[in-house]
Amino acid sequence: MKKLTKWLKGPAPLAALAGVAAAAVVLSVAEMIGAFFTARAAPVIALGSTFIDFTPPWMKDFAIATFGTNDKAALFVGMGLTIFLLACVLGVVAYRKWALGAAGVLLMGAIIVASVVTRASVKPVDAVPTLLGTVAGLIVLRLLVARVWRLQSFPDVPADVAAKGPGRPVSTRRAFFTATGLTAAAAGIAAIGGRLLSAARSNVAQARESLRLPSPGKAAATVPAGVQSAAPGVTPWLTPNGDFYRIDTALSVPEINAEEWELRVHGLVEQEVRLTFQDLLDAELIESHVTLTCVSNPVGGNLAGNAKWLGLPIREVLKRARPKDGADMVLSTSIDGFSASTPLEVLQDDRDAMLAIGMNGEPLPLEHGYPVRMVVPGLYGFVSATKWVVDLEVTRFADSKAYWTQRGWSERGPIKTMARVEVPKSFAVVPAGRVAIGGTAWAQTRGITKVEVQIDGADWAPAVLSEEASVVTWQQWSFDWDAKPGSHYIKVRATDGTGEVQTEKRADPVPDGASGWQSVMVTVE
Ligand SMILES: Nc1nc2c(c(=O)[nH]1)N[C@H]1C(S)=C(S)[C@@H](COP(=O)(O)O)O[C@H]1N2
Ligand SMILES: [Mo]
Secondary structure: OHHHHHHHHOHHHHHHHHHHHHHHHHHHHHHHHHOOOOHHHOHHHHHHHHHHHOOOHHHHHHHHHHHHHHHHHHHHHHHHHHHHHHHHHHHHHHHHOHHHHHHHHHHHHHHHHHHHHOOOOOOHHHHHHHHHHHHHHHHHHHHHHHHHHOEOOOOOOOHHHHHOOOOOOOEOHHHHHHHHHHHHHHHHHHHHHHHHHHHHHOOHHHHHHHOOOOOOOEOOOOOOHHHOOOOOOOOOOOOOHHHOOOOOOOOOOOOOOOOOOEEEEEEOEOOOEEEEHHHHHHOOOEEEEEEEEOOOOOOOOOOEEEEEEEEEEHHHHHHHHOEOOOOOEEEEEEOOOOEEEEEHHHHHOOOOOEEEEEEOOEEOOHHHOOOOEEEOOOEOHHHOOOOOEEEEEEEOOOOOOOOOHHHOOOOOOEOOOEEEEEEOOOOOEEOOEEEEEEEEEEOOOOOEEEEEEEEOOOOOEEOEEOOOOOOOOOEEEEEEEEEOOEEEEEEEEEEEOOOOEOOOOOEOOOOOOOEOOEEEEEEEO
16 A cells, blocks of 8 residues: 555656657547548557457457447447557656657557558558657657656656756656646647548538439339338337448448549459449439348347338449359458458349449438448348448459458358347336237348247247338238236247248357347246
8 A cells, every 4th residue: 555655656657647648649639630631541540440350250249249339439448448558558668768668659650550551542641640640749758758757756867867967947746747737638629629620621421411312213112001010119110221220340431422432343344344423323223122131130139220222233233344254253342441242143133232322212321331332132231231332343252252251251141031029128027918029030032921939938829920021121020929927938930931940040140140049038027
């Protein structure tokens, strides 16, 4: 205890604080200057993105299972703590041995620069904000650490500093705290200013707002009136854009000017094709309802959404490019370097895989891929649903591996048949009597023909299926249950259009999607 108070009164905490203030300066200066550069090149974003790229599948799976769609917030908190601790250490090291501390800061700067310039579609000049931030941080660290050195109360002033002799003003703790506080305040203002500045400079959101979508040449099939489950509380059949799950590796949403957007179709093709956004607006577009599903969705999870998409069938683009014999895959790449491997024939058949520009009657929201993304019925998003897509390479599975395939996930990802219980919720307490059980099931491109419910291991009983809109959308169901007091287990399973019953076999999301029957425990009073 005594030791601790002594340590606290000594120079180490002050030096650590100096380190933290210097780190804040590095990041905030980079943030402010970064307003004039590519947003994804900001140090924290670039570092986080690099970290994500090195994330092994089990960790991605763990992050999504634990934090769901808050996985990015969790990453930022983790990074913040790491940076804080490293900054403390660097501050203390710089106090003890300036050259070593300075080298440490430069090393960190170099690491950040390396992670900035290796991002996809980032130019070398995008390293400028980080470089300037690092220099500013180094200067601030020197000034603050010097104040700690000059505190009269410390006997252990390094000899080289003491040797500089008299004439240097002697500092006080109060002066040190004032300087550090001012630095922190300046860093805060710079960071907020940088944010505001980049928001003001970005006109992509405004351009999206004022974009008028063309009407489709082929309208979406009419949705039957009875698609919604009879059980109250089941997810809306059509997912509003604001509620649509979001999964991607992008820490800062790419901002692409639609007028500058271009899609390059190349590789094993007779004719390389380039497509502009205007080409898409002028083309014969189609509209259709498609349910997207994430491979990371656990049994009973909610990483799925159903929307009305407006776009150009990819088939039409491929017709112009004319794939060569031997090609069996299209590698689609986004502006930020994510890629997906989609079987060529899936993009050519009549399931209407599309380059989508509209979602539920609006231009794609920025986070869902503005201005253009892929939507491919029947495949998990990681092998098909490339957002901010800018490149289609016709190639072969044998020759190229997509982003998640390089990280241990499978190279193909047909969606597995899945049924989930949404009401009552797991561990709900419900009154005895008639209880409406309900939920959603999906088996995109095969369709759902049956959903069955099993209570406490009794015989499977058929649920009431709501109307089917199409085989590429999810389908809801309900089940009237005469609930008796006690604890009960509700299980559900679906049968797809080929007659195959959803497998009971439990599988983790890695490598090609979770399987198994969901079981929900409820208490009846
Ligand atoms: N550019 C890009 N596109 C991407 C991803 C990504 O990380 N980056 N993730 C894919 C995955 S894993 C899924 S499940 C879907 C999710 O689309 P959504 O966020 O619009 O729901 O996008 C796909 N497209
Ligand atoms: Mo996904």
